Each structure stands twice: as structure tokens, then as C-alpha cells.
Amino acid sequence: MGDRSFMAMPTPSSLLSAYASMSTSIMLFRTMFNQLFPAHLQRYVLHNVRLYWKPKSSKLTLIFDEKDGMTSNHMFHAAEAFLCSKINPNSERLRITKSDKEPHINVKFAESENIIDSYEGIEVTWRYVRQQKNGSGNGRPISIEPTPYLELKFDKKYKQIIISSYLPWIIKRSQELENEKKVVKLHNLQSYGGGPGGYKESVNLDHPSTFDTLAMDPKMKQAIIDDLNLFLKRKDFYKKVGKAWKRGYLLYGPPGTGKSSLIAAMANYLKFDIFDLQLSNLYGDQCLKNLMLKTKNRSIVVIEDIDCGVLPDRNGAPPPKDRKFSLSGLLNFIDGLWSCYGDERIIIFTTNHKERLDPALLRPGRMDVHIHMSYLTVDGFETLAANYLNIYDHHWRFREIKELIKCKKVTPAEVAEELMKSEDVEVVLGGLVKFLKRKKMEDDEGKDGVDDEVHEAKKPKMIS
Numbered sequence: 454m455g456d457r458s459f460m461a462m463p464t465p466s467s468l469l470s471a472y473a474s475m476s477t478s479i480m481l482f483r484t485m486f487n488q489l490f491p492a493h494l495q496r497y498v499l500h501n502v503r504l505y506w507k508p509k510s511s512k513l514t515l516i517f518d519e520k521d522g523m524t525s526n527h528m529f530h531a532a533e534a535f536l537c538s539k540i541n542p543n544s545e546r547l548r549i550t551k552s553d554k555e556p557h558i559n560v561k562f563a564e565s566e567n568i569i570d571s572y573e574g575i576e577v578t579w580r581y582v583r584q585q586k587n588g589s590g591n592g593r594p595i596s597i598e599p600t601p602y603l604e605l606k607f608d609k610k611y612k613q614i615i616i617s618s619y620l621p622w623i624i625k626r627s628q629e630l631e632n633e634k635k636v637v638k639l640h641n642l643q644s645y646g647g648g649p650g651g652y653k654e655s656v657n658l659d660h661p662s663t664f665d666t667l668a669m670d671p672k673m674k675q676a677i678i679d680d681l682n683l684f685l686k687r688k689d690f691y692k693k694v695g696k697a698w699k700r701g702y703l704l705y706g707p708p709g710t711g712k713s714s715l716i717a718a719m720a721n722y723l724k725f726d727i728f729d730l731q732l733s734n735l736y737g738d739q740c741l742k743n744l745m746l747k748t749k750n751r752s753i754v755v756i757e758d759i760d761c762g763v764l765p766d767r768n769g770a771p772p773p774k775d776r777k778f779s780l781s782g783l784l785n786f787i788d789g790l791w792s793c794y795g796d797e798r799i800i801i802f803t804t805n806h807k808e809r810l811d812p813a814l815l816r817p818g819r820m821d822v823h824i825h826m827s828y829l830t831v832d833g834f835e836t837l838a839a840n841y842l843n844i845y846d847h848h849w850r851f852r853e854i855k856e857l858i859k860c861k862k863v864t865p866a867e868v869a870e871e872l873m874k875s876e877d878v879e880v881v882l883g884g885l886v887k888f889l890k891r892k893k894m895e896d897d898e899g900k901d902g903v904d905d906e907v908h909e910a911k912k913p914k915m916i917s
């Protein structure tokens with residue numbers, strides 16, 4: 454029975470007094486809490502309690518800060534470059550940037566715009582954020598430059614695939630996009646007055662030569678392109694076999710067969726800058742090293758006309774002028790210094806006389822590929838006709854021209870010059886036939902047999 458009194462319903466007055474004592478306790482607790490903890494600590498505790506009690510989201514957000522400490526965050530810039538190609542046509546706000554050195558204007562996406570992308574069927578949302586942060590200096594609040602960052606939001610369950618596959622793919626894509634925009638530069642590497650070496654301002658390489666415009670055997674052309682592609686993708690392979698990631702090409706052949714044009718085509722294809730190394734101005738191996746240290750990764754170092762008296766010849770005869778520059782210095786730079794300095798380098802030597810070069814320079818490992826640039830072929834002529842005359846199929850003169858090309862050695866440069874002599878296709882091709890016949894006659898009969906008309910064709914075009 455005594456238990457019953459324990460179960461009795463509370464009376465209104467007992468409830469009131471219980472409530473009063475509870476509010477007193479809460480007030481007491483608040484006062485103590487306020488006294489014990491400073492305001493910022495209270496905010497911190499409340500913030501974390503709220504975070505903890507927040508309903509769990511199925512989304513994961515990755516943050517890409519513009520800077521990682523003092524250094525710039527490569528992932529931020531790669532993602533930003535990549536997102537430029539994904540800008541929504543209906544965007545209402547865009548950012549515009551351009552640096553002094555860039556010829557183009559960059560259009561980038563701005564705050565409050567979202568970009569939806571899809572990767573292997575996974576939908577992701579990108580957002581560009583500029584957060585105004587406040588700091589304090591000498592006890593006073595100061596406003597700090599807004600720090601931009603990118604946010605990438607997606608379903609949590611795809612975390613692995615996004616981090617290990619989507620992000621590396623973005624880095625690769627951004628490099629490709631940068632490459633498309635890149636302007637290839639030509640740097641002149643030469644020393645002045647025997648000093649330690651310096652190099653002149655670079656210029657944009659405006660050489661229009663590409664693999665499409667090069668007149669050469671199509672199989673040879675494809676072999677060169679394949680070789681370059683293989684070289685580019687073999688970074689890990691080179692590391693594995695312990696070789697520096699570099700490749701040497703020797704281009705040899707008569708003047709006017711396209712050696713320099715091929716170098717320009719390679720640079721335009723790879724989007725690598727060219728460093729033109731002038732051996733004739735070098736005074737000593739140290740000077741060579743100094744110049745080499747000024748070259749960059751992803752570049753082509755070119756040494757033209759390597760046979761032209763700048764190196765001692767194979768019999769040890771010195772070069773014409775007194776230079777302290779030696780073959781071993783050059784070889785060192787290819788094998789020694791060169792191999793441990795820089796990545797993704799191509800070195801190209803050209804010569805009109807391969808037979809004059811020291812065999813040490815030609816052994817495998819130094820010049821990995823030897824390319825013989827030779828006289829014009831029938832296929833090469835078709836390329837020139839398409840480039841210079843816009844003739845892509847057949848012309849009634851072609852049969853005769855091709856026969857003449859087969860039986861007489863002419864360089865692409867000679868034929869290219871003929872093809873530029875008039876805008877009238879008939880006149881040009883007629884002139885080319887005469888030129889080829891004259892060359893053939895010179896061979897068959899010697900110069901005495903050349904008639905007046907041929908002499909006329911031999912003269913350069915005069916404009917007065």
C-alpha cells in the first residue's frame with residue numbers, strides 16, 4: 454500500500470516547484486559555464502556539438518585551395534584549367550584573366566556558378582568560391598585578401614574512383630589543354646665575347662612547318678611521329694631502366710631537303726620550345742655547360758651543321774679557329790651532365806656530311822635515331838603540290854613531272870621555289886617541267902648542252 458503513495462499523480466503545485474528548481478539549476482549552470490569558459494570557447498563547443506548532431510550527408514566535398522602553404526597548389530590550377538573547357542554556355546558570371554606573356558584571354562568560371570561534370574557515369578558538381586577571411590593585427594580585426602578555392606561535390610561512395618582516377622585524369626587533360634594554347638618559342642643559345650655565356654631574348658617560333666606540310670616519304674614521316682609519341686609516354690620506362698628521359702636525333706642529308714623544316718615540325722607537334730645552340734660562338738666546355746643549364750624541360754636543343762669545323766675531325770685535326778671547345782665536352786654534355794640534368798629533352802644534330810662526323814658522336818645512346826633527309830620523292834611532290842598549289846588529286850602535267858623526279862635528284866627546296874614562281878598553276882607546272890628537264894640535261898650532257906630557254910629558267914625571279 455505504501456508503494457501506491459509513491460505512484461501518486463503530481464499535483465500542479467509540486468510540478469511548479471519542480472520546474473522552478475530546474476530553471477534555477479539551468480540558470481546556475483549557465484552562470485557557471487559563462488564564468489568558467491570565455492565566449493570564443495563556448496562558440497567552439499556549440500559549433501562542434503551542432504556539427505556532431507547535424508544529419509549525416511551522403512555527399513563528400515573535396516576542397517582545392519589555391520595555395521598549399523606558400524607554394525601554389527598544382528591540383529587547383531589543373532582543375533581550374535580543366536573547368537575552363539566545361540563552362541556552361543548559359544553562365545551569367547565569368548572571370549577574365551590575361552598575363553603579359555600570354556597572347557590569349559582566359560575565360561574562367563566565377564563565384565556562384567556551378568559546373569556539373571560526369572566521369573564514368575558519376576555526376577560531380579564543381580563550385581568556385583572566394584572566401585573573405587578576417588584576421589587580426591595588433592589586436593585589431595583586419596580583412597585579408599579573399600582566398601579562392603574550388604569545391605568538388607559528389608556521392609561519398611565514389612570517393613575512391615574520384616581521387617584515384619578522376620583527379621589524375623584532370624591533371625592529364627589540363628596539360629593537354631595547356632599544350633594546345635602553348636606558343637612554341639625559339640631561344641638563341643649563344644655566348645658573347647668569350648664570357649661565361651648568356652642567351653638572347655626568345656621569339657615565338659612562327660615556322661609554319663608541320664608534319665602535314667613536310668614533303669617526305671609517308672612511312673618515314675609516320676615512323677618519326679611514332680618514335681616521338683613513344684618517347685613522350687615512356688617516362689616510367691626510362692626511370693625503370695635507369696636512363697635519362699632524353700632522345701637524340703641526327704638529321705643528315707643535302708642542303709634543302711628539309712632538316713630545319715623537320716625540326717620546326719617536331720617542335721610544333723610536341724609544343725616544345727627550341728633552344729638553338731650556336732657552337733661556332735662557344736669558347737670552352739664551361740661555356741657550353743653554362744648555356745645548357747639555361748635550357749628548360751620539354752624542349753628541343755638544336756645544334757645545326759655539326760660538321761662545319763667547330764669540332765676536331767675524326768683524325769684529330771683541329772677546327773679552323775682556335776677554340777677551347779672539345780668533342781669530349783660535347784659528348785659529356787650529351788652523356789654526362791646532360792643525362793642528369795632535366796627531363797623530357799630532345800637533342801637534334803644536323804649535318805650535310807654524316808661521313809665527316811666522329812664515330813664517337815654517332816654511337817647508339819648518343820644519337821638514338823638517324824634520319825636521312827633525302828631528295829624529293831613522288832609522294833613528297835604530291836605533298837608540295839597540295840601545299841603550294843592546292844592540287845589534291847591529279848593534273849595532266851603530273852605524269853611527266855613524276856617521271857622526271859624519279860630519274861633526277863632534286864631537293865624539296867628547289868621544287869618548292871619553282872612552285873612559288875607564279876599564281877597560275879599552268880605556268881608554274883610548265884616552269885617546273887623545264888627546270889627538271891634542265892637538271893636532267895645537265896647530268897646527261899654537261900652544262901654546254903643547256904639552251905637559252907633553260908638558262909632563262911635557271912635565273913631567279915627578278916622583280917623591279
Ligand SMILES: Nc1ncnc2c1ncn2[C@@H]1O[C@H](COP(=O)(O)OP(=O)(O)OP(=O)(O)O)[C@@H](O)[C@H]1O
Nearest residue numbers: 666667668707708709710711712713714865866869
Ligand atoms: N621536305 C620538305 N618539305 C617541305 N618543304 C621543304 C622540304 N625541304 C625543304 N623545303 C623547303 O625548302 C626550304 C629550305 O629547307 P630547310 O631549311 O628545311 O632545308 P635544310 O635541309 O635544313 O637545308 P640546310 O642543310 O641548308 O640547312 C624550307 O623553308 C621549305 O620551304
Ligand SMILES: [Mg+2]
Nearest residue numbers: 712713714757
Ligand atoms: Mg637547315
